[in-house]
Each structure stands twice: as structure tokens, then as C-alpha cells.
Amino acid sequence: MIKSDFIARIEGHGNLNVNWSERKVQLNVLEGERLFEGILVGRTAEEMHWITPRICGVCPTAHNLAALNALENALGIKLSQTTVLLRDLMMAGQMIQSHTLHLFFLSLPDYLGIDRGTELAKKNPALFKDALSLKDVSDYIVKIVAGRIVHPTTSTIGGFHKIPTKQDLEKILGKLEQTEKAAFKVVKLASSLDYPELKVDLELVAQVNDLVVSVSSVNIKGRKQSSIANYKSDIEEEVKSYSTAKFARYKGEVMLVGSLARLAVSGYSDQSYKLDFANPFHNNFAQAIEILYYHQKATNIIRKLLKSKLDSRIVKPSKSPSLFGIGVIEAPRGGLYHEVRLDKDGIIKQANIITPTVQNLSSIEKSAQALLNQNKSRSQKELERLLVMLVRAYDPCLTCSVH
Amino acid sequence: MSKNQAPKVAIYDFTDCEGCEVELISLKEKLLVLEKRINIVDWRLGQEAKENGPLDIAIIEGTPITKHEVNLLKELREKSKVLIALGACACLGGIPAIIDKRERFKWYKKIYGEKYRPRGIDALPLAVYVKVDFLIHGCPVNGDELVRILQDLLAGKIPKYRGYSVCFECKQESNPCRLLDKKSCLGPITQGGCQAVCISGGSPCYGCFGLREDPNIKALLKILDDITDQKEIKRYFTMFLKRIKND
Numbered sequence: 115m116i117k118s119d120f121i122a123r124i125e126g127h128g129n130l131n132v133n134w135s136e137r138k139v140q141l142n143v144l145e146g147e148r149l150f151e152g153i154l155v156g157r158t159a160e161e162m163h164w165i166t167p168r169i170c171g172v173c174p175t176a177h178n179l180a181a182l183n184a185l186e187n188a189l190g191i192k193l194s195q196t197t198v199l200l201r202d203l204m205m206a207g208q209m210i211q212s213h214t215l216h217l218f219f220l221s222l223p224d225y226l227g228i229d230r231g232t233e234l235a236k237k238n239p240a241l242f243k244d245a246l247s248l249k250d251v252s253d254y255i256v257k258i259v260a261g262r263i264v265h266p267t268t269s270t271i272g273g274f275h276k277i278p279t280k281q282d283l284e285k286i287l288g289k290l291e292q293t294e295k296a297a298f299k300v301v302k303l304a305s306s307l308d309y310p311e312l313k314v315d316l317e318l319v320a321q322v323n324d325l326v327v328s329v330s331s332v333n334i335k336g337r338k339q340s341s342i343a344n345y346k347s348d349i350e351e352e353v354k355s356y357s358t359a360k361f362a363r364y365k366g367e368v369m370l371v372g373s374l375a376r377l378a379v380s381g382y383s384d385q386s387y388k389l390d391f392a393n394p395f396h397n398n399f400a401q402a403i404e405i406l407y408y409h410q411k412a413t414n415i416i417r418k419l420l421k422s423k424l425d426s427r428i429v430k431p432s433k434s435p436s437l438f439g440i441g442v443i444e445a446p447r448g449g450l451y452h453e454v455r456l457d458k459d460g461i462i463k464q465a466n467i468i469t470p471t472v473q474n475l476s477s478i479e480k481s482a483q484a485l486l487n488q489n490k491s492r493s494q495k496e497l498e499r500l501l502v503m504l505v506r507a508y509d510p511c512l513t514c515s516v517h
Numbered sequence: 518m519s520k521n522q523a524p525k526v527a528i529y530d531f532t533d534c535e536g537c538e539v540e541l542i543s544l545k546e547k548l549l550v551l552e553k554r555i556n557i558v559d560w561r562l563g564q565e566a567k568e569n570g571p572l573d574i575a576i577i578e579g580t581p582i583t584k585h586e587v588n589l590l591k592e593l594r595e596k597s598k599v600l601i602a603l604g605a606c607a608c609l610g611g612i613p614a615i616i617d618k619r620e621r622f623k624w625y626k627k628i629y630g631e632k633y634r635p636r637g638i639d640a641l642p643l644a645v646y647v648k649v650d651f652l653i654h655g656c657p658v659n660g661d662e663l664v665r666i667l668q669d670l671l672a673g674k675i676p677k678y679r680g681y682s683v684c685f686e687c688k689q690e691s692n693p694c695r696l697l698d699k700k701s702c703l704g705p706i707t708q709g710g711c712q713a714v715c716i717s718g719g720s721p722c723y724g725c726f727g728l729r730e731d732p733n734i735k736a737l738l739k740i741l742d743d744i745t746d747q748k749e750i751k752r753y754f755t756m757f758l759k760r761i762k763n764d
Contacts, residue, residue, distance in 0.1 A: 122565040125535055146532030146582035147637040148613040152624030157752065164720065168612040171536020171657060219542060219563065230564040232552055246545050253543055260718075263543055264536040264657045267718025275719020353629050358636055360629075513535055 120144065121502055123220040125172050126512025130482060130501050131356070134494060139482040139501070141475060143359040145516035154465040159185050159271060159456055162465070166452065167265045169469070170514040172215060175208035175256060176445035178266045180452040184441025185271050188456050190432030196425040197273045199415050200259055204266070205443065206412040207255030210248060211263070212446035213373070213401040213408075216509045217300070218245040221398050224503045225307045241303065244296035248405060251289045255412060258282050273428035280420055287416045290409065297409040304402030305387050309395040310500055314484045316477050317367040318375035318391060321442055321449045327379050328364060331392040334378045340365070342442055345451050349468055359515035361475045362468065370477045371448025371470050372509065373400035394481045395507045445470050447511055471515035478508050524573035524671065527559035528603075529593065531579030531586045532613060532637070536657040537604035538562050538578055544660055551664070554671050571596045574670060578603040580610050582637040587646055594647040599670065602643045605656035605725045610760040612656070613640035617759075641760055651676055655711055656725035656757065662710045679709040682729045683722055687713035695721065699744050701753055706732035723756035 120127040131140040150169055154162055163181035167174030179201055186193065193201075219231035228234060234242040253263045258278050261267030268276045278286075316331040326348060327339045340348050349369075351360040363369060374397040377389065382403070389403070390396050441452040448470030455464040482501055489497060530538060541548065542563075558568035575597035581587045594600055605611040616624065618639040625635045643649050653666055669676035683704035687694070690713050695702035703724035704716065711726050728734075741750050 120561055122561050122567075123563065125562070144583075144585075144636065146580075146586065146613075146640075147621075147625070147629075147635060148532060148582070148640070149616050149621060149624040149628060149637075151628055152620065153612065153615045161752070161756075164723075165612060165615075168534050168536070168656065171534040171539045174534070174536060215539070215542065229566050230557070230560075232549060232563075235549060249543065249545060261720075262657075262714050262718065264539050267715045267720045270719065353633055355634070513533070 121505055123223065124506055124510055124512065125170070126510070126515070128510070128512045130505060132486075132498075132501070137486050139479055139486060140356055141479045141482070141505075143357040143475070143512050143515060145358055145512045147358050147516055150517045151465045151467060154454075154462045157462050159189070159454075159460040159462065162454060162462060163269065163271070166467070169467070169517045170511055171264050172511060173208060173212050173445050173447065173514070174265045175204050175260055176443055176450055177452075178260070178269055179205060180441045180443045180445070180450045181454075182269060182271060182441065183443060184439040184452040184454045187439030187441060188435060188437050188454055189271065189439070190435040191272050191429050193429060194273065194425045194427055196277065196419070196422065197429075199419050200274060200277060201269070203412055203415045203419075204256060204259045204269070206408040206415065207252045207259065209408040209446050210252035210405055210412075211256060213405050214245060214248045214252060216446075217304075217398060217401055217405075218249075221506050221509070224506060225398075241299070244299050247293045247296045248300065248409075251286075251293045254289055255286055258286060270428060272430060274426065277424060277426045280424065283416050283419055287413065287420070290413045290416070294409060294413070297406040300402045301387075301406050304399045307399070309393060309399065310503070311393070312395060312481065312485055312488060312504070313392045314394060314477075314481045315392070316370045316394075316480070317364050318378040319364050319369045319371050319449065319473065320376045320379040321444050322379065326364070326449065328369070329378050331370065331378070334381070334391055337379075338365075342440060345440065345442070345468065346453070346466065349451070349473060351468065351472060357475070359475060359512060360472055362473045363476055364473070368476045368480045369473050370394065371473045372446070373397055373404045375448060376400075376444060377403060394477070394504065397507050397509065401509070447471055447509055447514070448473060467517055469511070469514040469517060471511045474508055474510060475515065478505055478510065523554060523556040525558045525568070525570070526555045526574045526576065527572050527593070527597075528557065528563070528576045529559075529578065529589070530562060531577065531590070531607070532582040532640070533579030533604070533606040533611065535562065535578065537655070540657045540660050541663060544664065547660075547664055551667055551671070572598070574599045574601060576601045576603050577607050577643060580606040580613055580640045581643065581646060582613060582640050584636075584638060587638075590643060590646055599650045600643075600647065601670070602649050602652045604658050605654065605757055606640075607643050608652040608654050609725070609727055609757050610640050610642045611757065614760045615755060616640070645760075652727065654708060654726040659711050659714070661712075678730070680730065681709045682732075683707045683709050683711060683713050683716070683726065685709050686711065687716050689713075690717045692716050696740055696744070701741055701745050701749060703737070703753055703758075705737050706734055721753070723753060725757045728758070728761065
């Protein structure tokens with residue numbers, strides 16, 4: 115019998131290796147290497163944003179947009195306002211898609227005592243209906259704007275091959291209005307869940323415009339920041355013998371990226387919710403808050419688009435572009451970095467990609483260790499359950515991490 | 518039908534992006550209807566529960582790139598009545614197959630350093646290692662096709678492939694012909710079932726649904742020759758179809 119004891123209900127293949135006598139934890143990532151940075155070399159610029167979404171089927175739109183951002187920087191392209199808004203709309207849809215999938219199908223079963231997400235249909239039909247309606251509206255946004263719910267077809271360097279009509283946008287708006295209540299209910303649900311206790315000192319990191327900003331999980335008042343241009347030296351990757359994914363740190367510190375980090379960096383504070391930035395389990399709570407945030411953001415973007423004249427122009431490259439570009443985006447799981455160098459014929463000479471999960475791996479190990487240290491009286495069985503639940507709370511995409 | 522009599526189904530993902538499973542989950546209500554007719558005994562992405570016995574249907578997404586995956590694939594073949602490949606990586610090798618075996622080792626060194634001991638061997642379609650009963654094509658698979666094929670399987674039928682090319686569906690979508698517009702396209706030799714979704718969005722067809730029956734590749738190459746250069750033709754034919762000869 116071939117053993118395949120990978121952690122269930124996470125994206126990709128990995129497991130936590132616990133040495134119970136020494137109480138030491140190791141996170142093994144065992145995903146097969148696809149070598150996307152190699153796949154891209156020799157391909158055309160136009161193929162980069164086609165190929166990179168295939169890094170991850172849960173956040174393909176984020177990889178599509180990060181690649182386009184890198185390419186457009188390399189080619190000196192400044193986008194039209196319509197394109198900027200439509201891409202923000204695609205990304206808002208992507209955030210809700212990914213968070214809904216993760217919360218309801220991968221993480222929530224832990225809190226609700228079920229195994230498969232669809233069991234919720236029997237256990238709590240109203241909640242399940244809300245979950246499906248949020249998945250539905252976000253799939254609809256991405257399908258209308260990006261052409262398909264997984265792996266975009268409409269976006270291109272400098273704009274879109276095709277843009278939605280105002281009637282299309284009005285249809286999305288209608289669906290958003292019908293589902294806003296569901297988004298509020300998800301936050302309410304997340305605020306009522308019983309999160310295991312945990313306190314970890316981590317550097318919470320998020321992109322803010324051209325900057326990488328970080329705050330401490332135990333004191334979010336003090337901010338550090340650095341330029342995105344230095345991402346490669348500031349977010350340092352390390353190769354581990356037990357993992358096909360590299361492990362990153364931010365300026366030497368163990369870092370956490372994603373929903374919880376974004377809310378901390380944005381200075382989010384709502385006294386009615388007791389969001390705890392030092393407890394990585396609260397990443398699930400933060401994802402619920404973000405579902406509502408991106409739902410409302412999508413509505414606002416559409417209202418803006420409907421008031422403006424839609425500009426379907428595709429912007430051409432500048433006359434003397436630098437041919438080197440860094441593209442960034444806050445993907446559902448955190449800051450995503452794509453880098454590209456082109457030759458004068460538009461062929462890719464070099465590419466580099468740092469995914470959010472790579473930045474979370476050291477932190478998963480540290481938090482798992484903290485969980486063991488802070489729960490000395492619990493049984494091994496209980497701890498095993500909590501450790502797996504903790505890994506899931508991070509929403510790791512091991513597929514992305516081994517790209 | 519009680520859950521005990523329902524066909525035992527396992528869903529596995531090898532090396533890939535898991536986008537085809539996302540399409541499966543995105544069937545939402547339709548997935549619930551299908552789910553009632555089967556007994557999912559093993560699905561790592563969807564559940565913790567896991568049974569080991571013989572299977573009626575094994576659905577496998579991804580390319581078996583590591584030795585572990587190749588061995589698991591062979592074991593799954595032995596214990597399954599029907600083995601189905603889900604998506605381009607399982608059917609064709611997919612995007613990971615762009616890099617061939619020799620090149621892999623060059624990139625391991627560049628990306629991971631000299632000391633690294635890689636896990637991946639080569640990205641190949643499932644059919645290189647085992648007999649595959651049906652290929653559900655696409656990068657990603659198409660939701661409606663997925664429902665059609667799964668319904669056929671549950672009715673005890675071996676589903677049929679689409680007997681026409683992407684061009685047929687592209688016309689139904691009223692798209693202007695890329696080839697007539699002097700743009701490269703693999704639609705004429707590619708099996709339908711995708712509803713020409715890429716071309717409708719403005720992107721090229723790179724053939725992710727695999728070759729149709731009796732494809733006239735020579736005729737297409739002649740047309741492409743007039744439109745573009747050999748380098749671009751090669752890039753098109755190596756996006757998804759690089760390992761097709763291995764079938």
C-alpha cells in the first residue's frame with residue numbers, strides 16, 4: 115500500500131512532521147516541482163499572463179494580473195481608467211471566490227464539526243445557501259469580466275481583448291445587491307466561532323501601493339516599510355531539504371501574509387469584533403471580514419464604471435521601454451510578486467515569482483511550534499487535530515508555493 | 518439508492534494547479550445532485566474521510582510527476598473499475614510538460630541550487646503509465662462537459678468524445694475566424710467541448726482539449742505557415758500538445 119497522508123482540505127500536498135518526544139514541528143511540502151520560472155523562458159510576453167494562472171487554480175486571476183502588471187511595467191504602459199477599474203473588479207471577484215471556497219469548503223468544517231463542506235447543506239441549509247450565493251456572485255463577476263471562472267481569457271497586455279457592456283455590469287450589480295446580506299451574515303458567523311487560543315509574535319506584511327509594509331502581530335502601531343523594488347532582497351527565500359517549496363522571511367523576521375496581515379496593516383479596528391492579530395486562527399475571521407469588504411468594493415467599482423464612459427482601448431508599449439518589470443498584487447493569500455525581463459522582440463529572458471504561501475511557511479512552522487508549547491496539558495490526539503486546523507487556518511496554497 | 522450501493526468514487530490530484538477541482542466545486546447545486554448518487558470515499562481536497570478498498574471510479578487530476586505519484590497511479594489503476602483523467606495535466610501532461618526531462622535538471626539547479634534533491638522526474642500524461650478509460654479534457658475542464666460525462670459514467674455508459682472540432686462551437690458563438698483574420702489558432706484540429714471559451718474571450722486556442730479524431734494537422738500547418746513563422750508555430754504546438762506522441 116502506498117501511503118499518501120497529506121493534510122486534507124488544503125490546496126496542495128504537504129504534512130506536518132511532529133517529533134513528539136522532542137515536541138518539534140517540521141512542515142514538509144511535497145508538491146511536485148513544475149518550474150514555472152523555467153517554463154516561461156523562451157515564451158512571448160503575451161504568453162506570460164496565459165501561463166502563470168496555471169500556477170494555481172484557486173487564485174489564477176491574481177497570477178494573471180501580477181504577470182500583466184510586470185509586463186506592463188517592462189513595456190512602459192500606463193493603463194486606461196476603465197482597465198484599472200475592471201481589473202480591480204476581477205480581483206474583488208477573485209478574493210470572494212477564493213475566501214468563500216476556503217472558508218466554507220476547507221476551513222469551516224473544522225469549526226462546525228463536519229467533514230465535507232457540502233454536508234453543511236443538511237446541517238445548516240440557510241448558511242449553505244448563503245455560501246453558494248457568494249460563490250455564485252463572485253464566479254459571475256470573474257466570468258463576465260475575465261471570461262472564465264478559472265484561468266482568464268479576456269485580459270491582455272495594455273487592457274482587455276473584450277470588455278463587459280454596461281448591461282453586463284448592471285446584471286452583476288443586481289446580483290451583488292441580492293447577496294450583500296449573505297456577506298454580512300458570513301461576518302456574523304465568523305465572529306461567533308470558537309477559535310482555539312494561540313499567541314504568536316510574527317511580522318504581519320502587506321503591499322500598500324509601491325511599498326511593502328509590516329507591523330508586529332503583538333503591537334500593530336509601529337510600522338516598518340520598504341520599497342517593492344527591493345522585494346527580492348527584503349523577502350529572502352531559503353531552500354530546505356525537507357520541502358519542495360522555499361521558505362521566505364521578511365528582513366530576517368518570520369512573516370505572515372494574507373487577510374489577517376492586510377487588516378492589521380490597514381489599521382483595521384472594529385470594537386464590536388474581537389479580531390486578534392497575534393492569533394493566526396483569526397485569519398479565518400479576517401477572511402470573512404474581507405468577503406464583505408470586497409463585496410462592497412465590487413459594488414462601488416461597478417457604480418463608478420456605470421457613471422463613466424467605458425474605454426475599451428488597448429494601450430500600446432512605449433517607444434523605449436526598460437524591458438524589465440516587477441508586478442505585484444495582493445492575492446487572496448497575500449502579496450504576490452512577478453518579475454520579468456524581456457528581449458527587444460518580446461521574448462522572456464528571465465522570470466522570478468514569489469508567491470504568498472512561500473512567505474507563510476516559516477510562520478506556519480513557528481505557529482505550530484507555539485501551539486505545542488502553549489498547550490502542554492492537551493493529549494497528542496487533540497494537538498494533532500489543532501495542528502491540522504492551524505495549517506488550514508493559514509489557507510496555504512502549496513501548489514502556488516511550489517510553482 | 519443508499520450510500521452503500523452507490524458507486525465508490527475517489528478523486529485524486531497529482532502535480533497541477535487544482536483548477537479542474539475548483540471547476541468541480543463551482544458546479545455548486547449541480548455538484549450536490551451528482552454527489553447524492555455517489556459515495557466519495559476519498560477526496561483529499563474536499564474531505565478528511567478516507568477509505569481504502571476497491572473503487573468503481575477513480576478520477577485523477579494532474580500529472581504524475583513524482584515517483585510517489587507514479588506508484589500511486591499504478592495502484593489506483595489496479596483497484597479501480599474505471600479510471601478517468603481530469604483536465605489537461607492528466608490527459609496531456611499540461612503546462613508542466615512544456616519543460617522536458619533534460620531541461621528540468623538545468624532548472625532545478627538554477628531555481629533551487631546545486632545541493633537540492635528534486636522530487637519531480639518528468640511531467641507526462643497518465644496514459645503513459647496506465648490504461649485510461651476516458652479523458653475529460655481542458656485547462657481547465659468545462660463545467661457542463663464535466664456534468665455530461667459524469668452523468669454518463671453514473672448511468673454505466675462509457676461517455677463519448679465530441680466528434681467535432683472547436684471551430685464548430687466557435688461558429689455557434691459567432692466569433693470571427695482567427696485564421697481568416699491571420700491570427701494563429703489550433704481550433705480546427707482540437708476537439709470541441711469547450712464552447713470556444715478562449716477564442717470568445719479574445720485569446721488564441723492552444724489545443725488544451727487535445728486532438729480531435731482524424732485531425733488534419735498538415736492542412737493547418739500549411740495555413741499557419743502563411744500566417745506566422747516556425748517559432749510561433751512551435752510555441753503553439755508545445756503549449757499543451759508537446760507530449761501527445763506519447764499517447
